[in-house]
Amino acid sequence: MPHVHKMLKWLELAGMMMVALIFVFPFVWMFLTSFKSLQEVIQFPPQWLPETWLWENVVKAWDSGPFLTYFSNSVLVALSILILQFLTGVPAAYAFARYRFKGRNWLFGLSLIALMIPPQITFLPVFLELSQWKLINTLWALILPYSASAFGIFLLRQAFMQVPEEIVEAARLDQASEWQIMWNLMVPMARPVLVTFGLFSFIYHWNDYFWPLVMTNQELVRTLPIGIAMLKQSEGGVAWHIVMAGNLILVLPILLIFFLAQRQIIRAFVYSGVK
Amino acid sequence: MAEVVLKQIVKTFDRQTVIQQLDLTISNGSFTVLVGPSGCGKTTTLRMIAGLETVTEGEIWIGDQKVNDLPPGKRDLAMVFQNYALYPTMTVKENIEFGLKNRKVRKEEREQLIREIAEIVGLSDYLQRKPSTLSGGQRQRVALARAMVKKPKVFLMDEPLSNLDATLRHQMRTELIELHKQLGATFIYVTHDQVEAMSMGDQIVVMDRGRIQQTASPMELYQEPANRFVARFIGTPSMNILTLPDLPGLQLGIRPERVMLIREDGSAFSFHAEWQRTKPDLQRADNPPEGISAEGVILGREVLGAETLYKVQTQLGAFAVKSHSDLLLNQDEKVLVRLRKQDLYFFDAAAGQRVREQDAFARHALEAILSPLTEPAVLGVGGR
Numbered sequence: 200m201p202h203v204h205k206m207l208k209w210l211e212l213a214g215m216m217m218v219a220l221i222f223v224f225p226f227v228w229m230f231l232t233s234f235k236s237l238q239e240v241i242q243f244p245p246q247w248l249p250e251t252w253l254w255e256n257v258v259k260a261w262d263s264g265p266f267l268t269y270f271s272n273s274v275l276v277a278l279s280i281l282i283l284q285f286l287t288g289v290p291a292a293y294a295f296a297r298y299r300f301k302g303r304n305w306l307f308g309l310s311l312i313a314l315m316i317p318p319q320i321t322f323l324p325v326f327l328e329l330s331q332w333k334l335i336n337t338l339w340a341l342i343l344p345y346s347a348s349a350f351g352i353f354l355l356r357q358a359f360m361q362v363p364e365e366i367v368e369a370a371r372l373d374q375a376s377e378w379q380i381m382w383n384l385m386v387p388m389a390r391p392v393l394v395t396f397g398l399f400s401f402i403y404h405w406n407d408y409f410w411p412l413v414m415t416n417q418e419l420v421r422t423l424p425i426g427i428a429m430l431k432q433s434e435g436g437v438a439w440h441i442v443m444a445g446n447l448i449l450v451l452p453i454l455l456i457f458f459l460a461q462r463q464i465i466r467a468f469v470y471s472g473v474k
Numbered sequence: 475m476a477e478v479v480l481k482q483i484v485k486t487f488d489r490q491t492v493i494q495q496l497d498l499t500i501s502n503g504s505f506t507v508l509v510g511p512s513g514c515g516k517t518t519t520l521r522m523i524a525g526l527e528t529v530t531e532g533e534i535w536i537g538d539q540k541v542n543d544l545p546p547g548k549r550d551l552a553m554v555f556q557n558y559a560l561y562p563t564m565t566v567k568e569n570i571e572f573g574l575k576n577r578k579v580r581k582e583e584r585e586q587l588i589r590e591i592a593e594i595v596g597l598s599d600y601l602q603r604k605p606s607t608l609s610g611g612q613r614q615r616v617a618l619a620r621a622m623v624k625k626p627k628v629f630l631m632d633e634p635l636s637n638l639d640a641t642l643r644h645q646m647r648t649e650l651i652e653l654h655k656q657l658g659a660t661f662i663y664v665t666h667d668q669v670e671a672m673s674m675g676d677q678i679v680v681m682d683r684g685r686i687q688q689t690a691s692p693m694e695l696y697q698e699p700a701n702r703f704v705a706r707f708i709g710t711p712s713m714n715i716l717t718l719p720d721l722p723g724l725q726l727g728i729r730p731e732r733v734m735l736i737r738e739d740g741s742a743f744s745f746h747a748e749w750q751r752t753k754p755d756l757q758r759a760d761n762p763p764e765g766i767s768a769e770g771v772i773l774g775r776e777v778l779g780a781e782t783l784y785k786v787q788t789q790l791g792a793f794a795v796k797s798h799s800d801l802l803l804n805q806d807e808k809v810l811v812r813l814r815k816q817d818l819y820f821f822d823a824a825a826g827q828r829v830r831e832q833d834a835f836a837r838h839a840l841e842a843i844l845s846p847l848t849e850p851a852v853l854g855v856g857g858r
């Protein structure tokens with residue numbers, strides 16, 4: 200019997216390794232490609248490691264357009280969206296979770312429906328409206344439409360509903376205002392959900408290609424994904440090694456966030472298990 | 475001061491009335507216990523006093539102020555919840571401090587107060603810990619400290635000890651009684667445990683189905699229950715309620731610990747201390763006291779150590795008897811049963827109201843069942 204157990208353990212481990220490999224492989228390939236010469240990239244059979252590591256590919260990618268602008272635009276847009284979604288989501292979720300008012304369920308249902316409609320369907324009316332406000336080709340066009348997140352409201356509402364009513368009542372007896380209860384009690388308690396949602400939202404908007412593509416056509420207000428996509432349009436075939444180097448620039452900040460916040464993230468999830 | 479008065483309180487949840495015309499005066503500095511079976515409306519009553527629940531009808535007064543429309547934070551009271559309701563993301567110190575901060579108490583003063591309170595409840599070494607790292611008893615103390623630090627006029631507690639183990643519960647009970655003496659504040663305490671109610675309260679409010687059944691001191695509640703519900707609720711095992719053909723429209727109540735069982739060989743059992751005092755009377759042949767004599771047989775027994783519970787079948791019916799004697803009666807053993815007149819309770823069979831002896835109805839009934847109690851031979855041997 201212990202033999203069988205051991206076998207199963209090994210199988211399980213092997214399975215997990217496989218899945219991890221499938222996930223990691225494209226990233227590794229991207230990383231390696233970034234430092235190859237074009238020759239090595241397109242040769243067949245493919246070669247694993249670059250002959251010489253061409254670190255300058257990254258510099259080339261960075262220099263082939265106003266990448267500093269793209270980069271700071273991306274940071275600005277993703278962070279602004281995150282902050283706005285947080286500021287609008289917390290009160291909305293708190294109200295949905297804790298107050299009884301007329302039309303509550305109806306309104307909540309409406310915001311859930313918003314969750315199911317992809318931006319490809321709504322972009323046209325939003326575009327028209329924004330152009331009326333003369334906001335096309337500004338960062339506002341990238342930020343404002345996302346200033347509230349139905350998904351965030353949904354997640355936060357679930358988290359707030361988990362908080363025992365007595366804790367809120369104890370705070371009321373302690374003369375806390377609704378505002379304080381919301382920001383000083385509920386928000387810290389919902390930290391795991393906030394971290395999860397924050398990561399999700401940031402990554403989604405950091406990587407978002409469609410919306411910035413539609414809303415901007417000037418370099419000054421473009422974001423990184425657009426800039427990198429445009430690397431493909433260089434003269435004389437696609438310079439894949441440069442494109443991959445651009446992608447490296449795109450994913451690096453996110454990897455960095457994961458790396459730096461790793462302990463925070465894991466702690467946040469561990470906390471959620473403890474009542 | 476901080477007298478709490480409820481006037482004609484009605485509470486309705488979605489058309490279901492859970493509190494009906496409740497009148498209650500809780501005098502300043504008293505330790506009042508609300509007790510009753512699950513769902514009788516204790517928590518609801520407490521929450522209405524706290525302002526966490528609105529009243530449907532009626533008035534609540536704290537001191538000389540009508541508080542119906544006052545928010546919870548402004549009522550100068552503190553509440554200890556059953557599951558403590560500590561703020562999980564704050565340290566013990568921050569938990570205690572939160573209410574003070576909201577009242578704009580200055581920092582030095584806050585520190586001073588927290589230090590004092592932590593000392594009293596024995597939490598000084600735990601101030602920087604999070605509630606999740608504390609034991610149940612320690613959390614309980616944090617909850618108490620958080621309530622005490624505000625120095626409220628009224629303390630509300632909703633089954634604060636029910637999550638603790640028996641030893642700790644006993645210890646905290648004593649500590650709460652001490653605390654009440656020290657603070658001199660009004661305590662309103664909810665429990666469904668009648669033993670806890672009896673041991674802690676100086677005024678006990680027995681509730682059932684949203685109505686107050688009786689408000690009295692522990693001793694009065696035990697000796698003079700106002701109705702069948704209170705009589706059965708107070709005391710373990712509960713009072714035996716017998717329906718006799720000789721007593722139409724009435725029911726006879728007998729406390730298990732007040733029944734004397736006598737073995738056929740004459741040695742007495744279940745000798746309640748009260749019987750000792752009547753002993754000389756019993757032995758007087760000329761004017762014997764009255765009571766009920768019956769013959770019975772032991773149907774079953776439960777040995778609990780300090781006491782033994784018997785189930786006895788007599789011509790009155792089957793009922794429970796609690797004995798404090800170390801000698802044991804056996805199953806199927808024949809016994810003599812004796813009941814003193816002053817230990818008999820009568821209730822209206824339909825309404826459950828207590829029918830007093832002065833009542834002509836009851837006097838008539840008594841005559842039907844009473845006979846002189848004389849057992850000199852037996853009682854010579856008796857004792858415990």
Ligand SMILES: Nc1ncnc2c1ncn2[C@@H]1O[C@H](COP(=O)(O)OP(=O)(O)OP(=O)(O)O)[C@@H](O)[C@H]1O
Nearest residue numbers: 487488492510511512513514515516517518519666
């Ligand atoms: N928010 C509510 N909505 C509807 N009904 C309620 C609500 N709160 C309490 N009730 C009802 O009111 C009645 C009294 O409840 P309450 O909580 O006061 O009982 P309790 O005496 O505290 O019982 P327990 O000993 O079980 O805590 C119950 O029948 C309960 O179902």
Ligand SMILES: [Mg+2]
Nearest residue numbers: 516517518632
């Ligand atoms: Mg309750």
